[in-house]
Amino acid sequence: MKKEATALTILTIISSILIPITSTIFNANQLPSEVMRLPHDLVSLGLVSNQIVTGFLTGIVFALIGWALYYKPLRKVYFFILYVFTLFLIAVEVFCIANFGLTISLPMTSIMADTNNTTEIAGFFETYFTFKTAIFVILLCLTGWALWHYGEKIFDHLSKNKKIYISILVVLAIISLVGTHKIGGLTASTPFYKTIYCAKYWLKTSNTLNKMSSDKTNRVEITKNNSDTPFIIFIIGESESRHFMGMYNPKYDSTPLCNKLIESGNMFAFTDTISMKSSTAQVMTPLLSFMDNSTETKDLTKYDPLVDVFTKAGYQAFWISNHEKITKDLSYATFMSSRCDYSTFTSRSAGNTEHVSWLTTKDEVIFKPLDEYIKNQVPQKDKNLFVMQIMGSHIRYHDRYPESFNHFKAADIKEDNFKDSQKALLAEYLNTVYYTDYFINEIISKFKDKDAILFYVSDHGEEMWQAGFQGHGPTNVSKYMVDIPFLIWTSDTYKEKRPDNIQRIKEAINKPFMTDNLAQVMLDLANIETKQYDPTKSVVNPSYIIKDRVINGIKYEDLKK
Numbered sequence: 187m188k189k190e191a192t193a194l195t196i197l198t199i200i201s202s203i204l205i206p207i208t209s210t211i212f213n214a215n216q217l218p219s220e221v222m223r224l225p226h227d228l229v230s231l232g233l234v235s236n237q238i239v240t241g242f243l244t245g246i247v248f249a250l251i252g253w254a255l256y257y258k259p260l261r262k263v264y265f266f267i268l269y270v271f272t273l274f275l276i277a278v279e280v281f282c283i284a285n286f287g288l289t290i291s292l293p294m295t296s297i298m299a300d301t302n303n304t305t306e307i308a309g310f311f312e313t314y315f316t317f318k319t320a321i322f323v324i325l326l327c328l329t330g331w332a333l334w335h336y337g338e339k340i341f342d343h344l345s346k347n348k349k350i351y352i353s354i355l356v357v358l359a360i361i362s363l364v365g366t367h368k369i370g371g372l373t374a375s376t377p378f379y380k381t382i383y384c385a386k387y388w389l390k391t392s393n394t395l396n397k398m399s400s401d402k403t404n405r406v407e408i409t410k411n412n413s414d415t416p417f418i419i420f421i422i423g424e425s426e427s428r429h430f431m432g433m434y435n436p437k438y439d440s441t442p443l444c445n446k447l448i449e450s451g452n453m454f455a456f457t458d459t460i461s462m463k464s465s466t467a468q469v470m471t472p473l474l475s476f477m478d479n480s481t482e483t484k485d486l487t488k489y490d491p492l493v494d495v496f497t498k499a500g501y502q503a504f505w506i507s508n509h510e511k512i513t514k515d516l517s518y519a520t521f522m523s524s525r526c527d528y529s530t531f532t533s534r535s536a537g538n539t540e541h542v543s544w545l546t547t548k549d550e551v552i553f554k555p556l557d558e559y560i561k562n563q564v565p566q567k568d569k570n571l572f573v574m575q576i577m578g579s580h581i582r583y584h585d586r587y588p589e590s591f592n593h594f595k596a597a598d599i600k601e602d603n604f605k606d607s608q609k610a611l612l613a614e615y616l617n618t619v620y621y622t623d624y625f626i627n628e629i630i631s632k633f634k635d636k637d638a639i640l641f642y643v644s645d646h647g648e649e650m651w652q653a654g655f656q657g658h659g660p661t662n663v664s665k666y667m668v669d670i671p672f673l674i675w676t677s678d679t680y681k682e683k684r685p686d687n688i689q690r691i692k693e694a695i696n697k698p699f700m701t702d703n704l705a706q707v708m709l710d711l712a713n714i715e716t717k718q719y720d721p722t723k724s725v726v727n728p729s730y731i732i733k734d735r736v737i738n739g740i741k742y743e744d745l746k747k
């Protein structure tokens with residue numbers, strides 16, 4: 187057992203530090219932030235140490251389970267299968283990072299799931315299984331074989347020099363604690379753990395979403411329908427933080443066009459709105475349904491999808507997304523798009539999986555399908571709902587805007603304590619905000635002369651080191667990952683016809699609000715009521731009740747600042 191346990195533990199350690207090694211070899215710099223690179227400062231060293239310690243502990247747990255298997259042949263089979271499986275997962279992860287810049291993750295599993303016929307799979311491997319990848323996988327197999335073969339010798343060597351290795355582990359554990367403390371304790375995980383996590387998520391979510399997708403009945407129960415707004419537009423932003431938008435923070439003039447709309451009294455910027463979670467996948471369900479924070483763990487099928495409410499109320503619904511089309515078994519957004527009368531995905535037309543994680547199409551690709559819908563489909567009905575999901579400020583910031591929007595430079599950054607590399611990245615981030623300002627303004631110009639209302643929120647925020655971390659993730663949430671813009675724009679006609687609504691919006695802009703109840707606000711202003719409509723949850727309603735905003739069990743006020 188010594189041999190097997192040693193080989194497996196070392197392999198688990200290798201698997202846990204695969205991300206920085208592979209992304210460096212393959213120059214997969216689309217991976218989020220500097221923590222994914224080879225260690226070059228205390229923070230990244232802390233992360234790698236954390237990974238090594240995690241790998242070691244996982245290996246020990248595996249070995250202990252094996253040790254508990256008294257029946258010897260069973261023990262042998264257990265170790266062998268686990269060993270080969272770990273080796274396989276390592277190869278898969280290398281493949282994913284090298285080609286897509288994605289680790290084993292939910293978006294990755296959805297790409298795999300989308301590639302669902304044999305010719306596509308053959309083409310897929312032809313395209314992605316490059317010479318470099320092949321060499322890497324061969325080296326990996328050789329390492330795997332050597333570890334297994336020399337496992338006993340390695341064990342003898344390790345136990346002879348116990349003191350040295352234990353000391354190394356202790357040092358790593360200390361660096362890990364210090365380093366990860368600085369970046370907010372990013373969770374370490376091995377491919378093994380990630381696979382289990384994805385499988386669990388898949389089983390749970392795909393069951394529910396499958397059930398919902400196959401049921402085409404619109405079950406919404408409308409109790410009142412006085413809707414008369416011909417155009418309702420909902421733009422879902424991406425990773426846009428309130429803190430770097432000129433309208434909220436005059437330090438950077440990154441939203442000049444929306445500022446003008448605010449000055450003219452057509453746009454209203456809510457100052458205290460947050461997202462319910464800090465990652466896209468988690469946010470979309472509460473954002474697009476009547477499930478909210480208080481009902482989160484309950485049966486999703488019971489909550490009305492936003493689009494269903496509007497279509498039941500006589501609206502024709504359109505979906506235009508510049509995000510990847512994640513298979514509908516896995517994504518509530520894709521499910522929602524399937525409930526619309528018309529839907530367009532601009533980023534992955536014709537099954538193009540190339541560099542899918544990079545998704546480099548700029549958000550302006552949305553204009554064309556939108557113009558066509560306005561020209562051809564809109565005349566069919568008097569009431570229309572447009573939902574648009576943009577790439578906004580998604581990572582690989584410099585891929586989000588055309589060169590003509592390269593407005594902010596590192597020299598413009600007014601954060602004195604920033605290193606040059608941080609200033610450069612923040613400048614890129616500001617340019618994404620600057621471009622989104624343009625995007626929103628362009629969309630508005632298409633509805634300016636109509637009777638229209640537009641809602642804009644970002645799915646979640648983005649931290650730019652304010653609490654020591656850069657980016658966002660589902661765990662270790664800071665205030666900056668949930669502080670988002672919430673904008674309502676109304677056309678002149680809308681304002682003239684509905685002064686009451688404008689008054690209610692004005693009175694609400696400084697109230698604390700969380701976007702899990704945005705659907706309630708939309709119904710409220712659209713004058714539609716359903717069984718699940720609750721005015722106490724609509725921030726623009728006089729009966730709105732302010733409640734504690736809780737993210738992953740932590741009150742908003744107690745989040746990292």
Ligand SMILES: [Zn+2]
Pocket residue numbers: 424425465466467645646
């Ligand atoms: Zn997002």
